[in-house]
Structure formats: C-alpha cells, structure tokens
Amino acid sequence: MIAIEILRTERATKKFGDLTALDAVDVTLDKGVILGMIGPNGSGKTTLFNVISGIYTPASGEVRYKGQKITKKKPHFICRIGIARTFQVVQPFSQMTVLENVVVSALYGKGLGLKDAREKGEEVLEFVGLKEKIHSLPDNMTTPDRRRLELARALATEPEVILLDETMAGLTPAEIEEVLGLLRDVNKRGITIFMVEHIMRAVMTLCERIIVLNYGRKIAEGTPEEVAENKEVIKAYLGDRYV
Amino acid sequence: MVVLLAIVPIDISGYWLRLITFIFMWIGLAGSINLITGYTGYLDFGHVAFFGIGAYVTGIVMLKLGIPFFPAMFIGAVISGIMAVVVGIPTMRLKGAYFAIAMLVFAEGMKQVALVLEGITGGGNGLSLPIYTNYTFFYYCMFGAVLLTVGTTYWFERSKFGFALMAIREGELAAEVSGVNTFYCKLVAFGISAFVAGIIGGIYAYWMTFLYPGDAFNVLTTVHMIVMAFFGGAGTLLGPIIGASLLAIIEELLWAEFRYTYLIIVGFIVVIVVLYIPRGIVGLVREKVLAK
Amino acid sequence: MFAQVLLDGVLMGGIYASFAVGFSLIFGVLRIINIVHGEFIMIGAFITYWLYKICGIDPFLTIPAAFILLFVFGFLLQRYVINRIIEAPEIMSLLLTFGLSLIIANIALLAWKGDYRLVNPEYAGANFNFATFTIPYVRLATFIFALVAVAGLQLFLQRTDIGRAIRATSQSKDGARLQGVSPAPIYAITFGLGAAVTGVAGSLLSMSFSVFPAMGGDYLLFSFFIVVVGGMGHIPGGLAGGFILGILQSLITNYVSAGLTYVVMFCILYFVLIFRPAGIFGKGIVE
Numbered sequence: 151m152i153a154i155e156i157l158r159t160e161r162a163t164k165k166f167g168d169l170t171a172l173d174a175v176d177v178t179l180d181k182g183v184i185l186g187m188i189g190p191n192g193s194g195k196t197t198l199f200n201v202i203s204g205i206y207t208p209a210s211g212e213v214r215y216k217g218q219k220i221t222k223k224k225p226h227f228i229c230r231i232g233i234a235r236t237f238q239v240v241q242p243f244s245q246m247t248v249l250e251n252v253v254v255s256a257l258y259g260k261g262l263g264l265k266d267a268r269e270k271g272e273e274v275l276e277f278v279g280l281k282e283k284i285h286s287l288p289d290n291m292t293t294p295d296r297r298r299l300e301l302a303r304a305l306a307t308e309p310e311v312i313l314l315d316e317t318m319a320g321l322t323p324a325e326i327e328e329v330l331g332l333l334r335d336v337n338k339r340g341i342t343i344f345m346v347e348h349i350m351r352a353v354m355t356l357c358e359r360i361i362v363l364n365y366g367r368k369i370a371e372g373t374p375e376e377v378a379e380n381k382e383v384i385k386a387y388l389g390d391r392y393v
Numbered sequence: 394m395v396v397l398l399a400i401v402p403i404d405i406s407g408y409w410l411r412l413i414t415f416i417f418m419w420i421g422l423a424g425s426i427n428l429i430t431g432y433t434g435y436l437d438f439g440h441v442a443f444f445g446i447g448a449y450v451t452g453i454v455m456l457k458l459g460i461p462f463f464p465a466m467f468i469g470a471v472i473s474g475i476m477a478v479v480v481g482i483p484t485m486r487l488k489g490a491y492f493a494i495a496m497l498v499f500a501e502g503m504k505q506v507a508l509v510l511e512g513i514t515g516g517g518n519g520l521s522l523p524i525y526t527n528y529t530f531f532y533y534c535m536f537g538a539v540l541l542t543v544g545t546t547y548w549f550e551r552s553k554f555g556f557a558l559m560a561i562r563e564g565e566l567a568a569e570v571s572g573v574n575t576f577y578c579k580l581v582a583f584g585i586s587a588f589v590a591g592i593i594g595g596i597y598a599y600w601m602t603f604l605y606p607g608d609a610f611n612v613l614t615t616v617h618m619i620v621m622a623f624f625g626g627a628g629t630l631l632g633p634i635i636g637a638s639l640l641a642i643i644e645e646l647l648w649a650e651f652r653y654t655y656l657i658i659v660g661f662i663v664v665i666v667v668l669y670i671p672r673g674i675v676g677l678v679r680e681k682v683l684a685k
Numbered sequence: 686m687f688a689q690v691l692l693d694g695v696l697m698g699g700i701y702a703s704f705a706v707g708f709s710l711i712f713g714v715l716r717i718i719n720i721v722h723g724e725f726i727m728i729g730a731f732i733t734y735w736l737y738k739i740c741g742i743d744p745f746l747t748i749p750a751a752f753i754l755l756f757v758f759g760f761l762l763q764r765y766v767i768n769r770i771i772e773a774p775e776i777m778s779l780l781l782t783f784g785l786s787l788i789i790a791n792i793a794l795l796a797w798k799g800d801y802r803l804v805n806p807e808y809a810g811a812n813f814n815f816a817t818f819t820i821p822y823v824r825l826a827t828f829i830f831a832l833v834a835v836a837g838l839q840l841f842l843q844r845t846d847i848g849r850a851i852r853a854t855s856q857s858k859d860g861a862r863l864q865g866v867s868p869a870p871i872y873a874i875t876f877g878l879g880a881a882v883t884g885v886a887g888s889l890l891s892m893s894f895s896v897f898p899a900m901g902g903d904y905l906l907f908s909f910f911i912v913v914v915g916g917m918g919h920i921p922g923g924l925a926g927g928f929i930l931g932i933l934q935s936l937i938t939n940y941v942s943a944g945l946t947y948v949v950m951f952c953i954l955y956f957v958l959i960f961r962p963a964g965i966f967g968k969g970i971v972e
Contacts, residue, residue, distance in 0.1 A: 203570060229572040237570075243563035245628075254560045257553050259572030264553055307572055436776050483959040489775045490718040494909050495958060501906065502951035509944050612902075616787070623780065656791040663784025667777050668769055 153180040155217075156342055157233070157311050162201050162211035164194075164366075171197040173366040174211065179311065184333070184343040186357035188350075188377075190386055194366040195346040196238060199313045203235045204228040215311075229259045234309035236300045238316045238346075242288035248299055249275065249284040252306045259307025270306055278302045278332060294325045298332075305336065312336070314345040318352050330356055354378070362386070410528055414600075416641045417535035421593045422614070423621035423633035424542030428586035430619070431627035432549055433579055434562035435485065438493040439500030440590060440618055443473040445609035446503065447591025448598035452520045453513055455599070462525075466595030473591030474584040481583045485576070497612070504610035520604040531600040538593050545589060546630050549582075558582055562628065617644075620659055623666050626675030635674050689818055694935030695928060696820065696828045700893075702927025703831035704886030704904060705911035706838055706920050707879035713918025713970060714855040714875045715771065720782040721762070722908055723901020724789040725755055725880045729887025730896040731797070734804050744804050744892050745826065751888040752881045759880025764873040771872065786901065793898035801895040827889040834885050838878070839920050851875050855918065910950050914957050916964025925965060 157179040164172040172194045179185055187195050200206040202213055204225040213221045220228060229235075234255075243251050249271050256267035256274075275284050278298040288296060297317055304312050314333075318326050330352060337343055347353045353360060354374045362370040362377060364386040370377050377383055426440045450469035454460050460468070484495045507514045514520055549555040557578045560568035569575045598604050617640065625636020640659075647655040670677050708722045729751040736747040766785070770777050813820045842848035853861040854871045862868065890904075907930060912918075915926025930950075937946050963969040 205566070205570070224574070224576075225566075225569045226572050226574045229570055235570055237567070241564045241567040243560055243567065245563055246559060250556070250559075254556050254568065254573065255571040257556055257572075258560075258568075258574075261572075267553075303567075303571060434774075434776065436779060483955060487958055487962065490779050491913070491958060491962075493776075493779055494718065494906075495954060498906060498909070498947065498951045498954055502948045505944050505947045509942065509948075619780070654791075654795065657788050657795070660784045660787030660789075660791065663780055663787065664766075667781040667784060668766075671773075671777065 153183075155179070156181040156215070157202070157344070158214045159198070159202065160212045160214065162198065162208045162213065164197055164201055164206055165209050171366050172201065172208070175363070175366070175368050177361060177368070179342060179344055181310075181342055182337070182340060183359060184337055184345070184357050186353040186360040186374075187344065187346045187363060188348070188353055188360060189363035189369075192365075193363040193386075195363055196315055197366075198363070199235060199315055199346065202228075203233060203313060226258070229307055229309075230261065232308075232310040233313065234259065234304035234307050234311070235313040236297075236304050236315055236317060238319070240296045240300045242296060242299055242303075244287065244289050247285050247287060248280060248291075251288065251299060252302050255303045255306035259309075267306075270308075271302075274302045274306045277305065277335070279328075294321055294328075297321070297329070301332070301336075305341075309341060311342045311344060314343060314347075316346055316348060318347060318349045326352055407528065410532055412645060414528070414532045414535045415645075416638055417532070417539045418593060418597065419617065419621060419637040419641045420634050421535065421538040421542045422590065422618045423625070423637040424539070424546055425586050425589040425593065426615075426618040427622045427627055427629075427633045428542075428545060428549060428589065429583050431622055431629070431632065432555070432558040432562060433582050434489065435579065435583070436489060436493040436619070437496050437583075437586075438615060438619075439496030439498070439503075440586070441610055441612065441614040442496070442500035442503045443477060443587035443590035444594040444597070444614060445500075445507070445606075446473045446476055447594030448604055448609045449507060449514055449520065449594075450591075451595035452522045452598045452604050455522055456520070457513075462595075462599055466592060466599070469595040469598075470588045470591035473594070474588035477583045477587030478580050481580050485579050485583070497615075500610055500612065500615065504606045507606035507610065514606070515604075517606070520598075522599055522602050522604070524602055525599060528600075531596065534596045534600075535593070538589075538596060541592065542589055543630070543634070545585060546633075550630055554578070554581070559628070616659070620663055620666075623673055624662055626673030626677075629673070629675040632673050632675045686817065690935050690939045691932060692818055692820070694932030696824050696931070697935060698928035698931025699828040699831045699835075699924075700886065700889055700927075701907060701911060701930050702924040703834050703889065704883050705908040705915070705927055706835050706923040707881075707883035707886070708908040709912040709915070709918055709920060709923045710838070710842075710882075711876055711879040712912070714851055715763075715767075715872050716970075717767070717771075717775070717778040717782065718909075719876075719879070720779065720786045720905065721789065722883060723903075723905035724786050724793075725759065725883040725901075726887035726890065726904045727790065727793065727896075727898060727901045728758070729755055729884030730891035730900065731793070731887075732884070733888040733891045734802055734896050737804050737806070738802075744806060744888070745830070748830065748885055748888050751884040755884030756877040756881035758877075760873050760877030762880075763876035764869075767876070768869060768872060790898055790901060797898055799897055799899065801897045803895060804891045821893075823892050827892055830889055831886065834882055835920065835924055838882055841878075842920070847874065851878075906947075906950075910954055912964075913954060913962075913969070914964055916966050916969030918970040919964065919966065919968040922964050922966050922968060929965075 155178055159175055159177045161174040161176060162172050163174055175198060189195055201208050204223050207222055212219055252271040252274055253267045256262050256270040262270060275281055278301055280298050288299060318329055333356060357374060360374055360377045361368055362383050369382045369386060370380040426437060430436050447469040450472050451465045454465040454468055480499055484492050508516050549558060557573045560573055561575050561578060565575055621636040621640045622633045626632030644655060704726055708719060711719045732751045732754060733744050733747040736742045736750060737744050770781055808822060811822045813822050813825060842852055850866045850871055853866055854868055911926035911930050912923055914929055915922030934946055937949055
C-alpha cells in the first residue's frame with residue numbers, strides 16, 4: 151500500500167509570552183493510519199491539536215491538509231473540510247439533547263439539511279452505542295457515555311481525520327476495551343485517527359506509529375516498540391536515572 | 394387567540410386600546426432582545442439603542458424627506474440592523490460581561506448623539522412627527538410587530554440557523570469546532586434582533602408623535618426588556634410573551650401609585666429569577682412537566 | 686487656559702481612579718462585573734452627607750465611617766447573596782448585581798427622595814491660588830485622600846497576609862486552595878474591601894458633586910471605562926485609567942461640549958476593546 155499523506159504540520163511553533171509551547175514540530179499523518187501522540191503533561195500535545203484545528207495560529211510554521219495550506223483558517227472551516235476534533239474536557243451542549251448535540255455537527259460540519267442531519271445523527275449515535283439515550287440530556291450521563299457523545303459529534307461531520315484528545319482518561323479497563331473496539335471500527339471506515347493518550351496500553355495496542363513530545367519538541371517517532379525503547383522517551387517520563 | 398386579538402379593537406375604549414397596544418409593544422421588545430440574548434447568550438445591555446435608532450430614523454425620514462410611514466419605518470429598521478452589525482463586529486469578540494457593558498455605553502452614546510445633532514434630531518427639544526391619531530391603526534401595527542417577533546422566534550426555534558444559535562449559547566468553542574461559523578451567525582442574529590427593535594421603535598415614534606432622546610434611548614427600556622425576557626424564560630418562544638404581559642400589567646397597576654416601589658419589585662424579580670428560577674416561568678413549567 | 690484644564694483633569698482623575706479600583710479588584714478576584722458598584726459610591730456619598738447634615742461632623746472625618754459601613758455591607762452582600770451564584774455563568778452574576786442595584790437605588794430614592802444634595806462646609810468655596818492656577822482646597826484634599834486610598838489598597842494587597850491570599854486567589858482559585866486559602870471567605874473579604882474603598886471614593890465625591898440616589902449609574906460607566914483602559918484587575922492601571930478619563934473629560938467639556946463625553950468614551954472603549962483588550966499596560970485580565 152502506498153502511503154498518501156493527508157495531514158502535515160511543518161515546523162509548527164507556538165508561543166505564549168515567553169513560554170514556547172510548540173517548537174518547530176513536524177508531524178506527518180498518512181491516510182488511514184492511527185497515529186498516537188504521547189508525552190508528559192504540558193509537553194504541547196493539546197496545543198498542537200489546537201494549532202491544527204485552527205483554535206490557535208502558530209507563531210511560525212504551516213499546517214497542510216491534502217497538500218493545501220490551512221494554517222490560518224478558522225476552526226469551523228477546518229471542521230468542514232474534514233478534520234474533526236474532540237476535547238479533553240468534554241463540552242457538550244448541556245441544554246440540548248444528545249441527538250440535538252450531534253445534529254449540530256451534522257448540520258454544520260457536514261452541511262446537511264435538517265431531516266438528513268437527524269437521520270445522520272441517529273445513525274452515528276447507534277454506531278457509538280448511544281441509541282437508547284438519544285433524547286437524554288448530557289449532564290445526566292455517565293463519563294463513558296459522554297465520551298461516546300463527543301466522538302459521535304466528531305463522526306457526524308463525516309471527517310477524514312479525527313483528532314482525539316485523551317478520550318480514554320478516567321475510564322475503567324472494560325470501558326477502555328470498548329472504546330478501543332469502537333476506534334478500530336472508526337478506522338475501518340477509512341478515517342485517519344490522530345490521538346493523544348496517556349493510557350499506554352491503549353496507545354501501544356491501537357497505534358501503528360507514535361510520536362513523542364516533550365517541552366514542545368518532538369523527541370521521538372516510530373513504531374510502539376521503537377518508542378518504548380527510546381532513551382529520550384524514557385528520560386522524559388522517568389528521569390535520567392532510569393535510562 | 395390571534396383572531397380574537399385581531400377583532401378586539403373594534404369595540405373597546407381608548408384606555409384599553411392603549412394598554413393592549415403597549416402590551417403588544419413590550420411583547421415585541423422582549424421578544425426582540427430574546428432573539429439575541431435568549432438564543433446566543435450575549436446579554437445586550439444597550440438594546441434600547443436599536444429601538445431609538447429605528448424611532449429617530451423613522452421620524453427624521455418622514456419629517457425631512459416626506460416619506461410615508463411604512464417605508465420610513467422599514468428604513469429605520471434596516472439602519473438599526475446595520476448599526477448592530479457594525480457595532481457587533483468588534484464587540485462580539487468579547488466575553489459576555491464586556492459585551493454587555495460595551496453595549497450599554499453604546500446606547501448612552503447614541504442618546505448623546507441624538508442630543509447633540511440638534512439640526513437633524515431636534516436635540517433636547519425633541520422631534521415632532523406628522524400627526525396621526527388613529528389609535529386603532531397603531532394597535533394593528535404593534536400587533537403586526539408581535540407577529541413579526543413571534544414568527545422570527547419560531548423560525549429561530551425550528552430552523553437550521555436556530556440550531557447554530559443555541560449551540561453558540563451552550564458552548565461557543567464547541568460550536569465553532571463543530572463547523573458553526575459563530576462570528577457570522579452571531580452577527581446575523583444581532584442584526585435581526587436590532588431590525589425587529591427598530592420596527593417597533595418606528596411604530597412607537599409615529600404613535601407618540603413626539604420623540605425625545607431621553608425617551609427613545611431610555612436605559613429603563615432595556616431593563617424592562619431584559620427582565621421580561623428572563624422572567625418569562627429566555628431562549629424560549631413563549632417566554633417573552635408571558636414575561637412581557639405579566640410585567641406590563643404589574644407596571645400598569647403600580648406605576649401611578651408606587652413609582653419607586655415598582656422598580657424595587659422589578660429588582661427583586663430579577664434577583665429571584667437569577668437565584669431560583671434562572672430559566673424563567675417557561676423553564677419552571679417545563680421542569681414540572683418533565684418531572685412527571 | 687490649557688494648563689488649568691489639564692490640572693483640573695488630573696485632580697478629577699485621581700478621584701475617578703479611587704472609585705474604579707474597587708471595581709477592578711472585585712473583578713480581578715471574583716471575576717464578576719459588579720453593577721452594585723455605583724450604589725456603593727452613592728451610599729458612601731450619603732453617609733458623608735447625613736453625618737455632616739445631622740451630626741455636623743466634618744466631611745473628611747466621615748471617611749472612616751463610610752469605609753467601615755460599606756465593608757460590612759459588601760461583606761454581607763457577597764457572603765449571603767452573591768456567593769450563591771459564584772460558579773454560575775457570568776451573565777447570571779451580571780444580572781444579579783444588576784437586580785440588586787435596582788433594589789438599592791430605588792429604596793434610596795424612596796427613602797431620601799430624588800433631590801440633589803450638597804455637602805458644603807464653610808471652607809467649601811475657598812481656593813488655593815498659585816502661579817496662574819486656581820485649585821479649590823476641597824478638590825486638592827480629596828485628590829490627596831483618593832491617592833492615599835488607592836496606594837493604601839495596593840500596599841495592603843502587596844504587604845499583608847490577607848492581601849497575599851487575595852492575590853493568590855485571583856490568580857488561581859485552586860492553587861490558592863492547595864496552599865490552604867479557602868476561597869469563600871476571601872471572596873467575601875475582597876468584596877467588602879472593594880465596597881469599602883468605593884464607599885470612601887463616594888464620600889470624597891460628595892464633597893465636590895451633588896449627591897442623589899440615582900448618581901451611581903454614571904459613575905459605574907466611568908468605572909468600566911477606567912478599568913478596561915487601565916486593565917481589568919490591575920490596580921496601578923486603574924490609576925492611569927482614572928487620570929486618562931479625568932483629563933479627557935476636562936478637555937472635552939472645556940473645548941468641545943460636555944454632551945460628547947460619552948460618545949468619545951465609547952469610541953475609545955471600542956478601540957481599546959478591539960486592539961488592546963488587556964488595557965494600556967497589557968496586564969488586564971481578558972479571558
């Protein structure tokens with residue numbers, strides 16, 4: 151299989167005052183892969199996602215999607231062209247039902263009409279396993295269900311790439327297994343997944359490739375096995391004594 | 394209900410005609426602020442500015458250019474809408490509280506503009522519109538305004554656009570990332586809400602015949618609109634209707650006798666709504682119904 | 686003559702700053718826009734008025750009374766009313782303080798009627814003349830007191846334990862909690878402190894301007910202008926903002942027309958909010 155590049159960041163750099171959150175980070179995402187991103191807290195993972203999804207404008211560097219520059223585009227534009235995103239801290243529309251939450255994405259992320267959007271919403275919610283809860287309010291749901299909702303919202307935009315930010319944080323091992331299965335199904339549909347995760351087991355089993363960030367810089371990249379043995383990575387997480 | 398209201402003025406006294414026309418006006422105004430504040434969550438503390446602009450533009454255009462009422466009213470409303478977009482572009486980037494007070498300052502500024510441009514607006518001496526005292530006509534005009542407001546709100550509730558607004562209200566960043574062009578949608582909602590307020594302002598101007606800056610740009614008008622919308626239930630269709638009707642009636646009963654007491658009561662209503670019934674009367678009813 | 690106009694502006698500016706810093710402090714720590722702020726000024730002014738009128742106390746000596754009474758009032762108001770919605774969206778606290786301001790201002794109106802009152806002890810008209818400048822004694826004295834109040838607040842925040850606790854809470858509520866600082870009492874104290882300083886400002890204002898129940902409104906808008914221009918939550922910025930407003934107003938009133946003050950204020954506010962929302966020093970809280 152020939153690797154076709156779908157998303158790329160070129161020397162993406164982001165500063166907040168004196169703090170350099172991202173330092174010339176290069177990431178290449180090929181179509182259909184599952185790429186993991188790990189790194190200690192504060193290493194810039196979410197910042198990179200924010201740069202890609204248009205929430206931040208990088209101080210320098212570019213973001214390319216299918217070869218086109220999308221660096222300074224607004225988040226809604228980036229969503230519409232096929233890059234969806236979930237947040238670490240789930241932000242559902244609390245006064246709207248689960249179905250309505252997803253319909254917004256289908257209406258605006260995909261551009262469907264009301265009727266089609268509702269159908270799409272129901273289909274996506276069934277896919278993630280929330281069929282029974284479509285008329286519930288998000289605040290009344292459990293954490294794993296809210297994560298499913300977040301994923302459903304992203305899927306309803308019919309993305310080609312999904313940026314997942316710590317989808318599995320705080321889940322039990324059984325719940326993690328379910329989510330892993332779900333993500334494999336998502337990937338089987340042809341969607342490229344770029345995920346940030348702290349749960350090592352998930353990252354190692356699911357991802358074909360992993361990149362590692364530390365202090366805003368990419369310090370390693372490779373298969374899960376390569377990364378696990380990488381001295382820089384071990385140093386970043388555990389300190390010098392364990393290398 | 395609608396038909397009933399349409400037939401009513403044929404046989405009632407001047408007092409009731411005037412009262413109901415006023416109630417219609419408040420329903421329209423509360424509804425207009427509901428379009429922006431209830432549906433996007435942006436609290437517009439200067440909404441009276443659009444009412445006043447509509448009023449003054451209507452008056453000036455009728456007086457100085459001899460344009461008849463309906464086109465004049467329409468022009469006034471369009472200009473209100475445009476002003477909202479112009480003001481909205483910079484101010485809507487701000488966080489809620491900043492937006493609220495920036496709008497308040499805007500409204501006060503508009504009042505001063507009206508005072509200062511004496512040549513056009515008559516300044517402190519007021520503006521005198523062509524006289525027309527067919528009060529039944531104004532009843533129907535305000536009734537039409539109510540239909541406009543309610544119709545627009547209904548459209549917000551049911552349309553694709555309405556989904557975008559509610560998403561913005563519930564989580565602007567999440568909405569943006571879901572594909573909603575929040576900047577554009579906010580401005581459109583703002584412009585529409587200002588247009589509606591402008592229409593009502595135009596009717597008011599012709600109805601009252603005399604306009605004064607302090608009257609057209611009275612911050613108390615904004616206060617009323619906000620309280621009515623929230624008391625009834627912001628972000629709902631029936632909320633402004635219920636809130637405006639109730640409050641207008643309370644005001645009518647108390648205003649003459651207990652001026653200041655009335656405002657104290659309004660203040661208490663606001664405090665009670667915020668602390669105990671943030672979703673207003675409509676919200677309260679919904680909760681009772683859902684609980685069953 | 687220009688220098689005089691400028692001087693008048695500076696003197697007013699100091700006083701303006703004194704009533705804006707309380708507003709800034711409350712926002713900086715509690716993150717709420719306190720609409721009752723105007724009423725704090727009004728109450729401070731009335732405290733001075735009544736103590737002077739009924740007890741014959743010299744206005745300057747009433748300042749401590751204004752401070753203490755308003756501190757208690759602010760503290761209690763926050764502790765029992767405002768604190769209930771401290772976690773709710775901003776729009777709610779805005780509406781709440783707005784409702785409270787309606788209640789307070791109108792109760793005052795009911796109790797004291799809308800007449801304009803003046804605090805005018807015998808020395809009220811006396812002026813201080815040097816070179817070509819004329820400065821009313823009262824204006825000069827209130828200016829000095831205003832600066833003392835602002836400086837006092839700043840020192841309190843920088844040097845005392847409670848002040849440090851307040852600053853910690855404003856920067857990070859959770860961080861402060863981890864250090865053993867509980868937010869709820871800090872919120873109440875801060876609100877009380879903000880109210881107290883504002884009350885003192887009201888007291889000072891009463892000596893130069895009319896006192897009436899509805900006076901809060903204009904000063905609230907001025908405060909907002911000052912803290913946005915100076916930087917929300919930043920006390921020294923509030924001082925700068927006060928001077929800017931004072932000078933601006935003096936210039937406009939003298940050279941153009943008093944009526945245009947709001948228009949100019951709005952335009953400047955507009956530009957600051959778009960291009961420099963963190964205020965002239967860039968230290969204001971924006972999020």
